[in-house]
Amino acid sequence: MLIPCPHCGLRPSEEFVPKGLAEAPRPALGGRAKPDGPAWQNYLHLRDNVADHSHEYFHHALGCRSWIVVHRHTLTHEVTGATMAADFWKADKPAKGAKDAKSPTAETAEDGQ
Amino acid sequence: MADQYGFWRLLAEGLRGHTGWKPAWRDPEPKAEYDVIIIGGGGHGLSTAYYLAKNHGITNVAVLEKGYLGGGNVGRNTTIVRSNYLHTGNVLFYEKSLQLWEGLSNDLGYNVMFSPRSIINVFHSDSARDADTRRGNQMILHGADAVLLNREGIRREAPLVDVDNPRFPVYGGLKQTRAGSARHDAVAWGFARGADRRGVDLIQNCEVTGIDVRNGCVVGVQTNRGPIRAKKVGMAVAGNTSRVGKLAGLPLPIESHVLQAFVSEGLKPMLHNVITFGAGHFYISQSDKGGLVFGASLDGYNSYAQRGNLPRVEHVMEAAVSFVPAVSKVRMLRSWGGVMDMSPDGSPIIDKTPIEGLYLNAGWCYGGFKATPGSGWCFSHLIANDSPNHHIEQMRLDRFETGYVIDELGAGAQHNLH
Numbered sequence: 001m002l003i004p005c006p007h008c009g010l011r012p013s014e015e016f017v018p019k020g021l022a023e024a025p026r027p028a029l030g031g032r033a034k035p036d037g038p039a040w041q042n043y044l045h046l047r048d049n050v051a052d053h054s055h056e057y058f059h060h061a062l063g064c065r066s067w068i069v070v071h072r073h074t075l076t077h078e079v080t081g082a083t084m085a086a087d088f089w090k091a092d093k094p095a096k097g098a099k100d101a102k103s104p105t106a107e108t109a110e111d112g113q
Numbered sequence: 114m115a116d117q118y119g120f121w122r123l124l125a126e127g128l129r130g131h132t133g134w135k136p137a138w139r140d141p142e143p144k145a146e147y148d149v150i151i152i153g154g155g156g157h158g159l160s161t162a163y164y165l166a167k168n169h170g171i172t173n174v175a176v177l178e179k180g181y182l183g184g185g186n187v188g189r190n191t192t193i194v195r196s197n198y199l200h201t202g203n204v205l206f207y208e209k210s211l212q213l214w215e216g217l218s219n220d221l222g223y224n225v226m227f228s229p230r231s232i233i234n235v236f237h238s239d240s241a242r243d244a245d246t247r248r249g250n251q252m253i254l255h256g257a258d259a260v261l262l263n264r265e266g267i268r269r270e271a272p273l274v275d276v277d278n279p280r281f282p283v284y285g286g287l288k289q290t291r292a293g294s295a296r297h298d299a300v301a302w303g304f305a306r307g308a309d310r311r312g313v314d315l316i317q318n319c320e321v322t323g324i325d326v327r328n329g330c331v332v333g334v335q336t337n338r339g340p341i342r343a344k345k346v347g348m349a350v351a352g353n354t355s356r357v358g359k360l361a362g363l364p365l366p367i368e369s370h371v372l373q374a375f376v377s378e379g380l381k382p383m384l385h386n387v388i389t390f391g392a393g394h395f396y397i398s399q400s401d402k403g404g405l406v407f408g409a410s411l412d413g414y415n416s417y418a419q420r421g422n423l424p425r426v427e428h429v430m431e432a433a434v435s436f437v438p439a440v441s442k443v444r445m446l447r448s449w450g451g452v453m454d455m456s457p458d459g460s461p462i463i464d465k466t467p468i469e470g471l472y473l474n475a476g477w478c479y480g481g482f483k484a485t486p487g488s489g490w491c492f493s494h495l496i497a498n499d500s501p502n503h504h505i506e507q508m509r510l511d512r513f514e515t516g517y518v519i520d521e522l523g524a525g526a527q528h529n530l531h
Binding site: 012013014017019020021037042044046047048049050054056058072074075076077 | 415
């Protein structure tokens with residue numbers, strides 16, 4: 001399996017550590033307000049876990065050490081693109097399964113969180 | 114009893130050319146209504162149906178299986194049976210399951226070939242020895258058995274293990290003598306035959322396509338063979354838990370991952386126990402046919418494909434050769450992958466759901482096979498009485514929200530830590 005790291009280009013999957021489905025954004029801490037329990041439960045534990053196109057966090061541990069989100073099909077293992085994790089939850093999230101025209105590219109080479 | 118596979122029957126059939134055998138279970142058409150529907154005709158679903166009939170007298174039960182009986186993970190595992198767990202929530206349950214294994218062949222009248230050949234978890238450091246000592250004591254306190262072996266003990270039990278490995282020298286191991294392995298298909302078939310004889314309908318090629326919920330209560334399911342009514346529906350669908358849960362609109366704390374396993378060509382007896390490598394996640398045993406059966410951890414990424422990728426194959430072979438160097442000349446016969454229902458803390462869930470009458474049996478991670486009888490025993494109790502027995506009191510669906518997790522590994526309750 002080859003993964004198109006937005007920073008390094010096409011790299012073998014052994015260089016990456018998968019870190020689970022990217023299905024919900026991390027909830028805001030909200031200052032002194034009481035944490036939003038259901039939002040955290042949704043973020044930490046609950047998963048759609050589809051047998052379809054999905055988005056997953058990978059850490060390019062043996063490469064540029066960026067956090068990226070890989071667009072992959074969980075039945076066929078086909079990889080259709082990848083984005084920097086820092087950019088993933090911003091607007092214009094690519095539709096699941098859509099070929100990511102920008103990937104791989106060095107333009108978005110910012111440090112993921 | 115008809116169709117018992119005892120000596121006299123075998124002799125009689127041998128004399129008349131094996132013409133008298135009949136199918137071990139019926140192939141019924143689904144009825145319009147049942148008392149209980151179990152979704153999933155794998156090991157857990159079949160044992161649940163068996164114990165519903167045997168322990169609770171509920172025989173108007175259907176097991177709905179989208180493929181064929183025992184065609185999922187019960188036919189795709191490394192057949193290890195053990196109860197060497199640390200946390201009360203797990204060890205109570207798995208010890209109950211191990212006790213059921215010990216009497217299972219007699220109970221079913223079907224040889225499941227349970228072979229208590231012991232399991233040894235090898236450790237490679239002082240701290241790992243301390244952790245395993247604690248685990249062994251915890252097991253003994255909960256009624257299981259455990260023995261701590263030193264380095265000489267490992268040499269004696271498993272001479273082919275590389276005890277003097279320069280990178281990971283073996284310090285000793287924790288042995289559970291009553292653990293072992295069993296014939297995986299026979300377990301599914303034994304439970305299927307036992308359930309069928311008690312009146313349970315085992316319906317194959319019947320895929321559940323919808324779960325009907327009215328006013329928060331289950332009223333039945335939709336299938337590709339028509340609707341079936343039931344006030345109680347149990348899910349035991351392993352890797353497909355999220356997909357079936359979605360039919361009822363249930364968000365579940367499950368991710369599906371692929372786990373690979375391997376078997377070698379047949380060899381003369383060389384490994385007498387189930388042995389696990391403490392420096393990597395690797396386990397190996399030898400089947401009755403002589404093949405070495407072994408595996409390691411998940412591929413790591415989410416998957417519904419029953420096959421894995423080559424980097425994990427390479428990793429497993431490296432672990433095998435580091436641990437038991439003699440296998441370096443052995444040829445591989447087959448490898449396969451199963452879809453695991455991974456829970457955030459690595460422990461299973463057997464609980465009611467927010468929908469009245471819908472029960473969940475999931476989150477088996479990579480430990481589902483040894484749980485087969487215990488899972489059915491406890492899940493059937495939950496379905497029959499609408500309340501859990503003490504073996505599964507901690508295996509709650511809401512434990513990730515409340516924080517009462519069963520964190521066996523001590524790694525935290527988040528996906529991809531297990």
